[in-house]
Amino acid sequence: MRVAILCTGDELTRGELGDTNGRWLAEATTARGHEVQEILCIGDESAALEHALRRLAEHHDVILCCGGLGPTTDDITRATVADMLDVALVRDPAQVEAIRRKVEAIGRVLTESNSRQADLPEGAQLLANSEGTAPGFCVSLGSCKAYFMPGVPREMRVMFTTHVAPKLAAHGDPTTSQIVLRVYGMPESLVCDALAGIESTYGVRLGYRAHLPELDVKVLARAETAEVAVAKAQAAADEVRRRLGADIIFGEGSQQLPGVVCDLLADHGLRLGLAESCTGGLVASLLTQHPGASRVLAGGVVAYSNAAKQRLLDVPAEQIARWGAVSEPVARSMAEGARRVFDADVGLSLTGIAGPTGGSPEKPVGLVVFSVATATGTTVAQQRFAGTRTEVQRRAAFEGFSMVRRAAHRVLLPSLADGDGDAK
Numbered sequence: 335m336r337v338a339i340l341c342t343g344d345e346l347t348r349g350e351l352g353d354t355n356g357r358w359l360a361e362a363t364t365a366r367g368h369e370v371q372e373i374l375c376i377g378d379e380s381a382a383l384e385h386a387l388r389r390l391a392e393h394h395d396v397i398l399c400c401g402g403l404g405p406t407t408d409d410i411t412r413a414t415v416a417d418m419l420d421v422a423l424v425r426d427p428a429q430v431e432a433i434r435r436k437v438e439a440i441g442r443v444l445t446e447s448n449s450r451q452a453d454l455p456e457g458a459q460l461l462a463n464s465e466g467t468a469p470g471f472c473v474s475l476g477s478c479k480a481y482f483m484p485g486v487p488r489e490m491r492v493m494f495t496t497h498v499a500p501k502l503a504a505h506g507d508p509t510t511s512q513i514v515l516r517v518y519g520m521p522e523s524l525v526c527d528a529l530a531g532i533e534s535t536y537g538v539r540l541g542y543r544a545h546l547p548e549l550d551v552k553v554l555a556r557a558e559t560a561e562v563a564v565a566k567a568q569a570a571a572d573e574v575r576r577r578l579g580a581d582i583i584f585g586e587g588s589q590q591l592p593g594v595v596c597d598l599l600a601d602h603g604l605r606l607g608l609a610e611s612c613t614g615g616l617v618a619s620l621l622t623q624h625p626g627a628s629r630v631l632a633g634g635v636v637a638y639s640n641a642a643k644q645r646l647l648d649v650p651a652e653q654i655a656r657w658g659a660v661s662e663p664v665a666r667s668m669a670e671g672a673r674r675v676f677d678a679d680v681g682l683s684l685t686g687i688a689g690p691t692g693g694s695p696e697k698p699v700g701l702v703v704f705s706v707a708t709a710t711g712t713t714v715a716q717q718r719f720a721g722t723r724t725e726v727q728r729r730a731a732f733e734g735f736s737m738v739r740r741a742a743h744r745v746l747l748p749s750l751a752d753g754d755g756d757a758k
Contacts, residue, residue, distance in 0.1 A: 335368045335369070335395040335396055335502070335505050336368075336369055336371050336393070336394045336395045336396070337363050337368045337369065337370045337371065337394060337395065337396045337397075337398060338370075338371060338372045338373075338374065338390040338393075338394040338396070338397050338398070339356050339359050339360060339363075339370060339372070339373045339374070339397075339398045339399075340374050340375075340376070340386055340387070340390060340397055340398070340399040340400075341353050341355050341356045341373070341374070341375045341376075341399075341400055341401055341485070342375075342376055342377070342378060342383060342399065342400070342401035342402045342411065342485070343375075343377070343378060343401045343402070343485055344377045344378045344408065346375045346377075346401075347375060347376065347377040348377075353373075353375050354487055355400045355401075355485065355487055355490055356373040356375065357373075358487070358490075358491060359398050359400070359490075359494065360373060362491075362494060362495075362499070363398065363502070364512065365512055366499060366502060366503065367509075367510040368396070368502060368505075371393075371394065372390065372394070374386060374390070378402060378408040378409075378410060379410075380410050380413070380414045380417075383402070383410065383411065383414045384414055384417070384418055387399075387414075387415070387418065387475060387480065388418070388475070390478070391475035391476055391478035391480065392476075392478075394478055395477070395478060395479070395505070396478065396479050396480075396481070396502065397475070397478060397479070397480040397481070398481050398483070398494070398498070399411070399480060399481065399482045399483065400482075400483045400484065400485050400490045401484070401485030402414075402482075402485065403451065403468040403469075403470065403482065403483070403484050403485070404451070404468055404484070404485070405445075405447035405448050405450060405451055405467070405468075406447065411482055412453055412454065412455065412471075412482075413453075415455050415458075415471075415473060415480075415482065416455040416456070418475070419455055419456075419457075419473060421455050421456040421457060422455075422456050423453040423454065423455060423456070424453065424454060424455075424456045425449070425452050425453050425454075426452045426453075426454055426460065426469075427452075429451075429452035429454075429460070429469050430444075430449050430452045432462075432469075433448050433449065433451060433452060433467045434448075436466075436467050437467065448467060451467055451468045451469065452469065454469070454471050455471065455473060457473070458471040458472065458473050459471060459472040459473070461481065461482075461483065461493055461497045461498070462493075462496075462497065463484060463489055463492075463493055464492060464493075464496070465486075465488055465489040465492050465493075466484055466486055466488075466489040468484045468489070470482050470483040470484065470493050470497070472498075472501075479501075481494075481498050481501075483498070509556055509557050509558060509559060509560060509562075509563050510554070510555070510556050510563055511554075511555045511557075511560070511563040511564045511566070511567040511568075512552060512553065512554045512555070512567065513552075513553045513567050513568065513570075513571040513586065514550050514551070514552050514553075514586060514587055514588075515550070515551045515552075515553070515571060515574055515575070515578075515583050515585075515586055516548060516549075516550060516583065516584055516585040516586060516587075516589050516590070516591075516594075517548065517549040517550070517551055517578065517582055517583055517584070518547065518548050518549070518582065518584055518591050518732060518736055519581065519582050519736055520549075520578065520582050522542055522544050522549055525542070525549060525551065525578065525582075526542065528577050528578060529551070529574060529577060529578075532570055532573055532574065532577075535570075535573075536555075536566055536569055536570035536573065537555070537557075537566055538553055538554060538555045538566055538567060538570040539553075539554045539555075540552065540553060540554075540570075540574075541554065546721075546725060546728060546729070547728060547729045547732045547733075548590070548591060548732070551574055551578075551583075553567050553570045553571045553574065554567070555567035555570065580743070581740060584736075584739065590624075591732055591735045591736065591739070592620040592621050592623070592624055592732075592735055593624040594739065595621070595735045595738055595739050595742075596621055596624040596626055596627055596630050597624075597626065598739060598742055599630045599679075599680070599738075599742065600626050600629045600630050602742070604630070604679040604680060604742065605630060605631075605632040605676070605677075605678040605679050605680070606621075606630055606631055606632060606678055606679070606680045606681075606682060606738065607632045607633055607634065607672035607673050607675065607676030607677075607678030607680070607681045607682070608631070608633070608634030608635070608672055608676075608681075608682055608683075609634070609635055609637055609643075609647055609668040609669060609671060609672035609681065609682070609683040609684075610634060610635070610636050610637070610683070610684050611636070611637055611638055611643070611659065611668070611683075611684060611685040611686070612660075612684060612685060612686040612687065612688045612702060612726075612727065612730060613684050613688075613727050613730050613731050613734070614636055614638065614727065615634070615636045616727055616728065616730075616731045617634070617682070617684065617731045617734050617735070618631065618634040620731055620735075621735075632676035632677060632678040633675070633676040633678075634672070634676075635647065635672065635675070637649075637668065640654050640659055643659065643664065643667075643668060646671070646675070647667065647668050647671030647672060647675065648667070648671050648674075649664055649667040649668055649671060650667065653667060658697065659685055660685050660686055660687055660697050660701060660702075660703055661685075661703060662703055662705070662714045662716065664685060664703075665683050665684075665685050665703040665704060665705040665714055665716075666683075666705045666707070666712050666714050668681075668683035668685060668705065669681040669682060669683035669705035669706060669707035669712060670705075670707045670712055671683075672707070673707045673708075679708065679709070680706060680707070680708055680738055680741065680742070681705075681706070681707035681708075682704070682705070682706055682707075682734050682737065682738055683704065683705045683707075684702060684703075684704055684730055684731070684734050685702070685703050686700075686701055686702030686703060686726075686730060687699050687700065687701050687702075688700075688702075688723045688726045688727050688730075689722075689723050689726060690722070690723060698718060699726075700718045700719045700720060700721070700726050701716065701717075701718045702716065702717055702718075702719060702726070702730040702733070703715075703716040704716065704717075704730075704733060704734055704737055706737050706738060706741045708741060713737070713741065715737065717730075717733060719733075
């Protein structure tokens with residue numbers, strides 16, 4: 335079906351927030367076999383909302399709208415839609431009671447502003463909100479179905495997945511299949527060059543989306559039947575995997591590199607010890623965002639100063655004096671120290687110059703030295719990353735995860751007692 339996405343909020347049009355809702359909805363809708371033809375952001379102004387809804391309804395089968403359902407005066411979506419349909423706003427007593435329970439559960443008292451969220455255009459179909467206080471709703475705008483959801487990302491995503499997606503499924507395009515491959519370690523331009531010719535050979539479309547520092551390669555196939563579309567997408571995806579290799583493609587769908595590494599180590603009972611300097615604990619933070627990290631992370635230390643490196647990780651003072659804190663000998667000692675201190679199977683260290691100051695001709699800003707220590711030995715590598723301080727730190731953290739993943743595949747897993755060599 336032809337789908338339009340409409341996101342409302344002055345914070346979007348003023349640039350105070352980025353439109354993450356529109357992007358998420360577009361991905362979720364495309365993955366379900368629909369064609370998103372337009373994504374539009376408008377401010378909190380009733381005339382602009384009515385104009386946008388009327389125009390989009392003329393050219394699309396579905397409108398997915400998020401925002402403007404809250405308790406404040408700038409939340410004008412409900413009233414605007416009611417005026418468009420020339421119907422009254424009707425307060426739903428069951429929703430008022432549901433809102434009351436939610437606000438009282440966090441120690442607040444129900445107010446008129448809260449209750450106003452239960453006002454829906456007469457005849458609208460309710461979309462329950464399990465994550466917040468503002469229910470959504472669905473109405474018909476001529477032949478177009480319009481779904482209105484909260485602007486809070488978590489609430490919108492659950493409402494879409496629970497209530498809207500099943501309604502769209504009955505009208506989806508069963509002849510579309512998409513596979514999303516997750517890539518790290520190769521620039522987008524080189525990935526594109528490496529995959530030249532796949533589209534024409536397999537009759538698919540390739541799409542790319544970079545989000546620092548990972549890359550999505552999307553394989554989209556359309557065919558006469560669902561079976562043919564799935565087969566075309568799978569054949570093309572297999573060719574992408576063959577050309578890029580397992581070191582570059584780390585997962586599929588919504589998988590992220592920290593989570594893939596966490597699962598890989600957990601599946602094989604391996605524990606990780608961290609010694610971070612320039613990343614300031616970012617590796618540990620990214621890892622512990624993934625469920626199951628407690629089975630993997632033995633411990634970590636942010637050894638930012640030279641004294642901390644010596645005292646906490648037993649880095650020899652003479653190494654720092656001779657080679658400097660950002661050096662391969664110090665990175666090696668940090669990784670081995672982390673493995674020993676935390677009694678871990680793998681020790682990972684990162685030491686570098688995140689910038690924007692502190693560099694030199696010999697050791698420029700962006701230089702990061704890594705080391706991975708295992709029972710079979712210690713490897714050391716270094717890279718120079720471009721970007722802001724935050725970008726350098728994030729790139730360094732992901733490279734650290736990639737090094738642990740490669741070490742697990744090539745060194746640790748083949749030596750496991752059961753000898754199965756399974757790897758993700």
